[in-house]
Amino acid sequence: MNATVKKFATVLGMLAVTVSTTATANTTAHSQLLAQGAVGDPGKVTTPAIKIDGSSTVYPITQAIVKLFEAEPRNKGQQVEVKVSGTTGGFEKFCAGKTDISNASRPILLAEMETCKKNGVRYMEFPIAFDALTIAINPQNDWAKDITVAELKKLWEPAAQGKILRWNQVRAAWPDRPIKLFGAGDKSGTFDYFTEAIVGKSKASRKDYTPSEDDEALVEGISKDPNALGYFGYAYYQENQSKLKLLAVDNGKGAILPSTQTVEKNQYRPLSRPLFIYVNLRSSSNRQLLGKFVTLYINRVSKVADAVGYVPLPNGVRDLNYVNFNRGKTGTVFSGKARIDSKISDLLPKKPVY
Known part of the structure; x- marks a missing residue:
């Protein structure tokens, strides 16, 4: 996995130059929510942590975003931990409240939804790219x-x-x-x-x-x-x-x-699929830091996904991710199953279920 990230170090370095101009976009609407998450003694210097686990497929994208995040001077010293235990293993930790973000190469399943609900873990669902299995x-x-x-x-x-x-x-x-x-x-x-x-x-x-x-x-x-x-x-x-x-x-x-073109045209079927991150913003002890990270993720993921080798989602999906994030929209629009061959643009506007 590290080899995948290293290959695109030069590309990500160029992307990092422009990060500072976009990372603060669209934060006003959810500033009050983030402010509620300030923790610790304000006079004491702390190093907040974001914990991420889950899919090895999504790992290269998330790890690349982490590098961009850490490249910002104001985030110096902030610890972002990314591990890989597979989508199912990631959801096991996420729904137990042990991680802030779960990388996923499929939507959250019904049993996982129930576990999250039982444990009071409310999540935001963000499609980030398409993959061709x-x-x-x-x-x-x-x-x-x-x-x-x-x-x-x-x-x-x-x-x-x-x-x-x-x-x-x-x-x-x-x-x-x-x-x-x-x-x-x-x-x-x-x-x-x-x-x-x-x-x-x-x-x-x-x-x-x-x-x-x-x-x-x-x-x-x-x-x-x-x-x-x-x-x-x-x-x-x-x-x-x-x-x-x-x-x-x-x-x-x-x-x-499989190729970018055959996935975009919905020709490579049935092995084209959307990729996701799930974010537990409300329960995070580092809500402000996590909010900044997710904002950056939504801003930069299209270029990063393309650089890493996946198919970027349309701008309309990115805009919907912004709207959902700013409104604090929780739940999933996939009804607890994979939805083989469904178009992502058709599913996002639906009412989410928690």
Whole structure:
């Protein structure tokens, strides 16, 4: 993951020059809410902390925003901690009130909503970018150029465990060679979304594969095995193109490769998905600092997402994020499920549910 961030250090350095002109925008409307969060002895110098956890897919974006935030002189010495435990693992901590922001590669689920509600954790939901879940193979693989959604299901559904073990079992024209699978761990939102989109049921998957919540580990495994196939977020392919080869995905309307263009045109289906951050502003002990950080996030995320390798959301979504933040709008518009193939612009104006 750190390699992904380092690659864009120069880009982020240029972005940092302009941060100071935008980071204070749109703060007036919620200044009263933030002021309620001032803590500690006003005469005592403290170092507030923002705690972030969750998705490895969202990690490169959030870590890049953290670097921009820390580049501001007025934020010098402020500690922002970013960890990765997968979307599900992140929500477990977030809904227990242990973190301020949860990175998520899927919307919050019904059970997680109930846990947050039980614990009094009220959250703001901010879509931040689009991702193309990427099917990757080893560059030495010279027989596979595309794969159908039906073949992906045949390969990854629970019934495939211990049975679909060779490439020619997936497609007869492929060679009689063992197939080694790599994919997201079951704490990952990528795992949830992939199984929902491909198998038809969230968390329904064969278990005889190499799982990880760390996408860098998946890249490494696929790059070392000529018989490998795996899936992860598009930015990790962008960072490791020399080590990997893409498979186009055919949903019945022709084989489509993931790209900014195919995601924007809603052609790369059903593996295009929105990415999120969830913010617990009201309960944070460092509300003022968190408010500044979220304002910066909303301001800069489009450019950062593009630099890291994801698809920026339309300006209209950014504007809605501003409105929702300034109004203190809590809850989710996704009804506790992934909403495969839904357009983000159609969902945001809906009334949120907490």
